[in-house]
Amino acid sequence: MTATARETVLRRVRDALALSDHPEVEVPRAYRTGRSLPDEERLALFTDRLVDYRARVHTGPSDRTAALIAEVLQEHGAQRVGVPTGLDPAWLTAFDGEVLTDSPDIPAPALDALDGVVTSSAVSCAETGTIFLDGGAADQGRRALTLVPDLHVCVVDLSSVEAGVPEAVARLRPTRPLTLISGPSATSDIELERVEGVHGPRTLEVVIRTDA
């Protein structure tokens, strides 16, 4: 019987290793991990990074969440917004437009007709201005929901903001569909000039809840 491609490739890998020295490697992990920063410093660093990525930031205690979200949506003239199934309904009580709750049956072109989307988030990284969305969490929803509409209003609890990448990665659930967002969609493909917005949302508004 002739060998399958799988057997052949694995045999080649083993042969290659047998033919060349490959001393055992100890991985040095002396880089920064396990950092913590006081709330004010994390907030300041995260905000600075988000703004640098041309995201807009709105900060307030949790009893202001609904008002901040409504203000942002109104500012963009959003009439119809989508939300994931598990989003706290209290967050949209101040918004007077139409709210559509997502479901896997809604086809992508229907999402394209939304003016925006409001979601929660799982984890963030202050040092890089990155928000991690967990597609398996009911308050963040499937990946298409935060991708197709042109405006994404993302709510971040300050307690979920970590100082650096290692601290943030440690809080992820690996087998969930994960999307890391650092600012709005961008390209530098034309003469290396940064342009916001190609295929993903062209506007990212971040609402940070300072007491949550």
Place this chain on the structure above:
Amino acid sequence: MSRPTGPPTNGTFLGMPAVPPRSPYGTGHLRGTRKFPEAARDELGNEQLRRNLGRATRTIRGKRLDATGELPDWERLRDAGAAIKSDTMNRLPELLEQLERKVTEHGGTVHWARDGVEANEIVARLVKDTGSDEVLKVKSMATQEIGLNEHLESEGITAYETDLAELIVQLAGDQPSHILVPAIHRNRDEIREIFLREIPGVDPGLDTVPAHLAAAARAYLREKFMTARVAVSGANFGIAETGTLSVVESEGNGRMCLTLPETLITVMGIEKVLPRFADLEVFLQLLPRSSTGERMNPYTSMWTGVTPGDGPQDFHLVLLDNGRTAALADRVGREALNCIRCSACLNVCPVYERTGGHAYGSVYPGPIGAVLTPQLAGMHGTDHDPNSSLPYASSLCGACFDACPVKIDIPSLLVELRHQHTEESGTTAEALAMKAAAAVMKRPKLFTAAQRTAGLGRVLAGRSGTFSRLPAPFSGWSDSRDTPAPPAQSFRSWLASAEGAATMRAAAAEGARHPDDDAPEGS
């Protein structure tokens, strides 16, 4: 954990280890049609290319230095990244099997491809099984390497590139010239013309503002994203521990392709595996800061098999060898497999900056391409294999080594490949010339006579004072270098002259006035 260093003794071992084959000759895009010096000479004549590239590489170099300088532990991250990659290569068999197991457990299907031809066939078959005759593409070096788009076309399947730069290159019928920004050789006027000519229904009043050009691409691809049933991607990382795959990007075209279609096919080189999910903490810091000089790229997607109700419900992972095991078998050259395709080495390379990517003839240009390409595809497909010129496409200045986030010692690899090439290719004109020079230098009288004769060369060099072409057998040397004309007088004849003698006397007198000025205390 102990690891066997000899041949493995399990059931899959069938006799003595054999050197794995390179990527098959004449397939894919790992070889140009002309040797580097010849192709480079033409590219050097393209002033616009040099202007574009000069500006782009300068900008990105500056950004990268800012972004890496911001992290006090940058060097420690590089050390960790290099070690994780070397450890990965050591454990590749078990990690690949683990990755396969995990992807399968989560509802994906894993395919193995010995080379690009086989990978192309697998992808074409999978696309046909869906009944679709078109696919969306996420920018991917692996699929570029194997020439997937061309193969799909021959099978009646249309592939649409969705990354803005790849789209520009595809619409123009062009080749990518940079790993990260493949259309960097084009300026905005050209891009506008390409769009006006190639995008159906584009606004004829389209101007050259980059934001407007990007918007035109957005409008063009939007409908495709909403209706496509199949997408093909590469992968930046494949995590053995969890079966998680990851794509790092900026525009959102990747997210579109990875989530909206029903079927997703990912082609991944076997070297892209990482042992643990936590290893991403290192590479998510190294990659964006090295490649675009950003703290983080705008979007990173991670997925594991299929997720009911979210994203493609049919996921296929194609694991590609195509010469990677041949590189792995080379004690020195295997280090090139650690490359994470950030392109930092391109942007610091004085040779790349002047010639651009096309001169290298491979989808992997620049310093890493000059070592990776011969490793994957070999240097001796024919007597005049263009790949044999790649290890010489470098000044060995070492800037690429300094820039590499996983510390690949590219200059040493280039020297090793030059050595291998010389060993295999036997006697060359250059080697003969060096031998003749050595013989002359061993005999002082002959050397003096040769120097006198060389003075005549000045007359032949003309007013520029350089030779750009020497006659055979020296043409091998002059193909890629200008040769200065010999001085009017050799040092020996100058020293013997009245002027030389006077200068030496003056220098001796100067030394006598300042005895031991530079000598250390107490000497």
